[in-house]
Amino acid sequence: MAPILEARDLTKRYAIGPQVVDALRGVSLSVDPGEFVAIMGPSGSGKSTLLHLLGGLDRPTSGEVVLDGIPIHRLSDDEATRLRREKTGFVFQAFNLIPLLTVYENVALPLTIAGTSLRRRDVAERIAAVIELVDLADRLRARPDQLSAGEQQRVAVARALVTRPAILLADEPTGNLDYASGSELLGALWRSCEEEGQTIVLVTHDAKAAAYADRVCVVEDGRIVDEILLGRRADHSAAPLIGRLAELGL
Amino acid sequence: MMPGLVGYAVRSLVARPLRSALTAVGIALGVGTLYATLATNASIETGVERTVDAILGRAEIRIAGLRGIGLSEATLAVVASTDGVAVAAPAIEQRTYLGVSVGAGGVELPASVTLLGIDPQRDRLVRDWPIAAGTDLASAVGSGDAVALVSAELAAADGLRVGDTIAVLGAPEAPPEAGRVRIVGVLAGPGPVVDAFGRVVVVPIDRARAILGRSGADRVDVVLGQGVDPAVVRRRLADRLTAEPYVVSSPADLAEGLQASTADLRAMTALVAALALFVAAFLIFNTLSMTLVERVRELGLLRAAGASRRQIGRLVFVQAVGLGLVGSALGLAWGVGLGEIVVAWLRLLTPVRLDALTVDPLVIGTAVVVGLLVTVVAGLEPSLRAGRVSPIEALAARGQQALGPARLRWLVVVFGVVAIVGWLLWPAGPLDPDALRALLVYGLLLVVTLAVPFLAGPLGRLAGLPFALAVRLEERLARVALLRDRSRTAVTVGALVVGLAMIVALGVVAAEARRAAAAWIEGVVPGDLVLTSVRPVALDEPAVEELRALPAVARLSPIASFDVAAFGYRLDAAAVVGSDFLADGRLRVVAGPDRAEALPAIDTGPVVLVPRAVADRLGLRPGSELPVGLGSGRSVVLRVAAIVERSLPGRAGEAILVGWSTARAEFGIEGADAFAVRLVPGVTEADRAAVERTAREVALEPSSIERVHGAIADALDRVFGLFDGLAVVAVVVAGLGIVNTLAMSVFERTRELGILRALGMTRRRLWRTVLVEAGILGLVGSLLGVAAGLAAGFLMVELARGPGDGGWAPAVPWLVVVLAGCFGVLVAVLAAAYPARLASRTSIVAALAHE
Numbered sequence A: 001m002a003p004i005l006e007a008r009d010l011t012k013r014y015a016i017g018p019q020v021v022d023a024l025r026g027v028s029l030s031v032d033p034g035e036f037v038a039i040m041g042p043s044g045s046g047k048s049t050l051l052h053l054l055g056g057l058d059r060p061t062s063g064e065v066v067l068d069g070i071p072i073h074r075l076s077d078d079e080a081t082r083l084r085r086e087k088t089g090f091v092f093q094a095f096n097l098i099p100l101l102t103v104y105e106n107v108a109l110p111l112t113i114a115g116t117s118l119r120r121r122d123v124a125e126r127i128a129a130v131i132e133l134v135d136l137a138d139r140l141r142a143r144p145d146q147l148s149a150g151e152q153q154r155v156a157v158a159r160a161l162v163t164r165p166a167i168l169l170a171d172e173p174t175g176n177l178d179y180a181s182g183s184e185l186l187g188a189l190w191r192s193c194e195e196e197g198q199t200i201v202l203v204t205h206d207a208k209a210a211a212y213a214d215r216v217c218v219v220e221d222g223r224i225v226d227e228i229l230l231g232r233r234a235d236h237s238a239a240p241l242i243g244r245l246a247e248l249g250l
Numbered sequence B: 001m002m003p004g005l006v007g008y009a010v011r012s013l014v015a016r017p018l019r020s021a022l023t024a025v026g027i028a029l030g031v032g033t034l035y036a037t038l039a040t041n042a043s044i045e046t047g048v049e050r051t052v053d054a055i056l057g058r059a060e061i062r063i064a065g066l067r068g069i070g071l072s073e074a075t076l077a078v079v080a081s082t083d084g085v086a087v088a089a090p091a092i093e094q095r096t097y098l099g100v101s102v103g104a105g106g107v108e109l110p111a112s113v114t115l116l117g118i119d120p121q122r123d124r125l126v127r128d129w130p131i132a133a134g135t136d137l138a139s140a141v142g143s144g145d146a147v148a149l150v151s152a153e154l155a156a157a158d159g160l161r162v163g164d165t166i167a168v169l170g171a172p173e174a175p176p177e178a179g180r181v182r183i184v185g186v187l188a189g190p191g192p193v194v195d196a197f198g199r200v201v202v203v204p205i206d207r208a209r210a211i212l213g214r215s216g217a218d219r220v221d222v223v224l225g226q227g228v229d230p231a232v233v234r235r236r237l238a239d240r241l242t243a244e245p246y247v248v249s250s251p252a253d254l255a256e257g258l259q260a261s262t263a264d265l266r267a268m269t270a271l272v273a274a275l276a277l278f279v280a281a282f283l284i285f286n287t288l289s290m291t292l293v294e295r296v297r298e299l300g301l302l303r304a305a306g307a308s309r310r311q312i313g314r315l316v317f318v319q320a321v322g323l324g325l326v327g328s329a330l331g332l333a334w335g336v337g338l339g340e341i342v343v344a345w346l347r348l349l350t351p352v353r354l355d356a357l358t359v360d361p362l363v364i365g366t367a368v369v370v371g372l373l374v375t376v377v378a379g380l381e382p383s384l385r386a387g388r389v390s391p392i393e394a395l396a397a398r399g400q401q402a403l404g405p406a407r408l409r410w411l412v413v414v415f416g417v418v419a420i421v422g423w424l425l426w427p428a429g430p431l432d433p434d435a436l437r438a439l440l441v442y443g444l445l446l447v448v449t450l451a452v453p454f455l456a457g458p459l460g461r462l463a464g465l466p467f468a469l470a471v472r473l474e475e476r477l478a479r480v481a482l483l484r485d486r487s488r489t490a491v492t493v494g495a496l497v498v499g500l501a502m503i504v505a506l507g508v509v510a511a512e513a514r515r516a517a518a519a520w521i522e523g524v525v526p527g528d529l530v531l532t533s534v535r536p537v538a539l540d541e542p543a544v545e546e547l548r549a550l551p552a553v554a555r556l557s558p559i560a561s562f563d564v565a566a567f568g569y570r571l572d573a574a575a576v577v578g579s580d581f582l583a584d585g586r587l588r589v590v591a592g593p594d595r596a597e598a599l600p601a602i603d604t605g606p607v608v609l610v611p612r613a614v615a616d617r618l619g620l621r622p623g624s625e626l627p628v629g630l631g632s633g634r635s636v637v638l639r640v641a642a643i644v645e646r647s648l649p650g651r652a653g654e655a656i657l658v659g660w661s662t663a664r665a666e667f668g669i670e671g672a673d674a675f676a677v678r679l680v681p682g683v684t685e686a687d688r689a690a691v692e693r694t695a696r697e698v699a700l701e702p703s704s705i706e707r708v709h710g711a712i713a714d715a716l717d718r719v720f721g722l723f724d725g726l727a728v729v730a731v732v733v734a735g736l737g738i739v740n741t742l743a744m745s746v747f748e749r750t751r752e753l754g755i756l757r758a759l760g761m762t763r764r765r766l767w768r769t770v771l772v773e774a775g776i777l778g779l780v781g782s783l784l785g786v787a788a789g790l791a792a793g794f795l796m797v798e799l800a801r802g803p804g805d806g807g808w809a810p811a812v813p814w815l816v817v818v819l820a821g822c823f824g825v826l827v828a829v830l831a832a833a834y835p836a837r838l839a840s841r842t843s844i845v846a847a848l849a850h851e
Helices: A047-054 A077-087 A103-114 A120-133 A149-161 A179-196 A239-248 B003-015 B017-056 B073-081 B120-126 B137-143 B152-158 B205-212 B230-240 B251-294 B296-304 B309-347 B361-387 B391-396 B399-403 B409-424 B433-470 B472-484 B486-524 B542-549 B578-584 B595-601 B612-618 B660-667 B685-697 B705-748 B750-758 B763-800 B814-831 B833-841 B844-849
Strands: A005-016 A019-031 A036-040 A062-067 A088-091 A167-171 A200-204 A215-220 A223-229 B061-065 B085-096 B113-118 B131-134 B147-151 B165-167 B180-187 B200-204 B219-224 B246-249 B529-538 B553-566 B569-576 B589-591 B607-611 B625-631 B634-644 B656-659 B671-679 B700-704
Touching: A005 A047, A019 A047, A019 A223, A036 A047, A036 A179, A047 A062, A047 A167, A047 A200, A077 A088, A077 A103, A077 B763, A088 A149, A103 A120, A103 A149, A103 B472, A120 A149, A120 A179, A149 A167, A149 A179, A167 A179, A179 A200, A215 A239, A223 A239, B003 B017, B003 B309, B017 B251, B017 B309, B017 B361, B017 B705, B061 B073, B061 B230, B073 B085, B073 B219, B073 B230, B085 B120, B085 B205, B085 B529, B113 B120, B113 B205, B120 B137, B120 B219, B137 B147, B137 B180, B137 B200, B147 B152, B152 B180, B180 B200, B200 B205, B219 B230, B230 B246, B251 B296, B251 B309, B251 B361, B251 B409, B251 B433, B251 B486, B251 B705, B296 B309, B296 B391, B309 B361, B309 B705, B361 B409, B409 B433, B433 B472, B433 B486, B433 B763, B472 B486, B472 B705, B472 B763, B486 B705, B486 B763, B486 B814, B529 B542, B529 B685, B529 B705, B542 B553, B542 B671, B542 B685, B553 B578, B553 B660, B569 B578, B569 B660, B578 B595, B589 B595, B595 B607, B595 B634, B607 B612, B612 B634, B625 B660, B634 B656, B634 B660, B656 B660, B671 B685, B685 B700, B700 B705, B705 B750, B705 B763, B705 B814, B705 B833, B750 B763, B750 B844, B763 B814, B763 B833, B814 B833
Parallel strands: A036 A200, A036 A215, A088 A167, A167 A200, B113 B200, B147 B180, B569 B656, B607 B634
Antiparallel strands: A005 A019, A005 A062, A215 A223, B061 B219, B061 B246, B085 B113, B085 B219, B131 B180, B147 B200, B165 B180, B529 B671, B529 B700, B553 B569, B553 B625, B553 B671, B589 B634, B607 B656, B625 B634
């Protein structure tokens, strides 16, 4: 089966004042359909930069990114925008919900932006399904300021899943959550992958979060230094991963 | 305050160049408008002095005869021989034409000129005659009195030069050669003539008498001997002058009259300038509040580092003062330019001779101080709020929650300061009734502004409807953005409301003025055409019969304007045919017998119709007696037949109406200076043109009632155009506030905008979202502004009405309403251009990383 996402020899260079920083130095990665991949690394390792390039939020200095057969590094801004609308879903560390819009409206936002041709009933059913997935069916009319941090992040996950994206990209989604909320969130992501075949790429510095993935790519200093195969596991134990990281000295 | 914090305060301003610049520009516009108004008032004061000097020269007393009567030779001799009088310079002044022969053919009459007849030897002792070319009359008159000076403007307009001979149209009985005079000099200005539009011909008084077929003079200007008390001379003159009625005035009286003629203009410009300043205060208040929100973490850090509340408050205060200083300095430059424009405009509207804008250090200082004061007061509340920021809340929370909402109650304080300043600087003084009326209007606008926070929500939903039909998501996101900070939105909308309300209010006042003028003309003039003459036309002249005989003419009604003296007042009077007014359905009787009885009564005896305004002033009722002085100890008692609502316009008010028999018998009025022509119904254009052509052949200038309406409307448009221009300044300042608000809104939503882009929203749709936000702001501001403007306008009309004015029905100037509404939305959308660009160009990654 062809990969749903492929990155070949990606580099990203930034100029910060007089200095030039190489955030990525020739990273290659491929993700199969339905796979849950985690990208791990310490702060400043380039993992978020990698995620931005994979999702078409930014352009590489060199290299290629092919999403579902489309070379996104060659697209214009509008074409990349349309691709994101149709093929990707994002979850960020700061929940980034639109205040004063209800949970329902926030989840529906990608469909509203896309101007879907779906019938209203189908839209409602889809929204209900993702809301059910994140276990927020009783909070549809609430506004973000009426939700807990965990609930807000679950709304963000539902929003990311509502368009059935080819790939869901999550950048430190549990970074602002307590342990219990974080576990709930990661459980929801894993279920979407297990039950609906959603492809997920998760960026995290937390081994316990990365342990939910099928495979972990370890990034350090702008390069992938190791890949750790964990397989699809219902227990999400972090022990094997932590052990392997210790061997790597991370 | 720690010296370092002053530098930090300045750097903070410099670090936000757009916002600081917009705020400074807003202050500049407000201060500049204030300065322009104050400087214009100062220029008018100087202009009044200059005008009085030009008109009276060194004369300390002017004795003016009543129109239609004048001053006899005997009176002139008495004045000259009165003890204490050093020089008595008589003058004749009459409007006429150049180069026109009666009966020469129906050519278009040229622009009229004012013929001024003077005694050259005596007049040079009263005033200076600045000569631009040639020589003065006193030097030239030795070679005969068929000599003339022309004003420079007349010379330029008609291509006249020294040595040219001109023909002045005179009385029918005067020989044609009487009017042929040779130009010996060109005057540098219009001389001592008011309302001549710069077209003046000056001849020796004997020549003027010969041209006009009369004797005596219209007035005499008196220079007193050294150390002579004017009051004593006035008493002597009062004892000795008994031949005919007259009016005595001094330079102070003339100055007062000129001041009064500009009072309404100055009052209105002062009100509009105060509102522009108030809107600028909104801008400062809003800007500083927004800056606080943006920098709350910085302030929290400073507090955590040991800065006291007072120091933090002073930091913001220093920024307010800095903005105020820069804005006031810029405002002076803008104010000078605006002031020159206002003065140039006023030259078209007032008889006061205005030179360049007067630059007065006191005015400059006042404008700068007021600008700083308003800035400081507007910035005080945000400063105090900044000082109350808790370090922990500021560092942990989003700025809004740490600071709390801007206190709109503070705007009442700002309003109060601007109101007090405006009241103290009121052109006619704080006790002028107009000042209090202006405060009422101002207060109404403040009430509406304070209601904006309550109305913004429901009005925002309403205003969003048209956008929701086309761009539903953008409209939803825009409304969410507007409701994020209600007080900020309210202040931004409030500023727009005030500016637009002023435009609409002025529209209401202008519409009412036009309506009242039209109603006046239509209710009074008994005809479709008015034929005016520069000289009295005898009623039995062949020309009159010729006009009457034209098939298109149903009725030709003669009117003569003159002055009478009663109860110590000079009153405008007119000789009319009462039955013509009855037949034409003109003149509404408001007290007294039926029209059918009252109007014809003036044709048969010493009976008068009195307009309501004059009746109220003199306490007259139907049946009252009005004793009118005729001079030489004689008087005639006119019985008031009825009080009419409006009457024919005179020089200073409305005219009392007498019949021709009374006018001839008692006042010696023999000729008409106007004819009202009622045309036969269904008359063709060709027949109408024939009437006009025949009229011009006898030097009667035809004006249709529509043209009269048009002339009045044009004059009103000029006046209100000036006010509208100043009100537009207030709207522009409000527009700057919208730029600031939207830019702040984009800044606050940076990460949100990044998410929307990440979710697939194109740059174009983001740009559209900000535009829709501006459109909703503009629409809400327009709706409220129009409503407030209508209310303020109706209030202004009602407050300006006098006890003699009848009822009125509020009329909505729909064109002004629509234009003002569209203008409000346009300003808001234009203001969104930069913030929308900011929003659409934000990098997604940078936006997502924004805190």
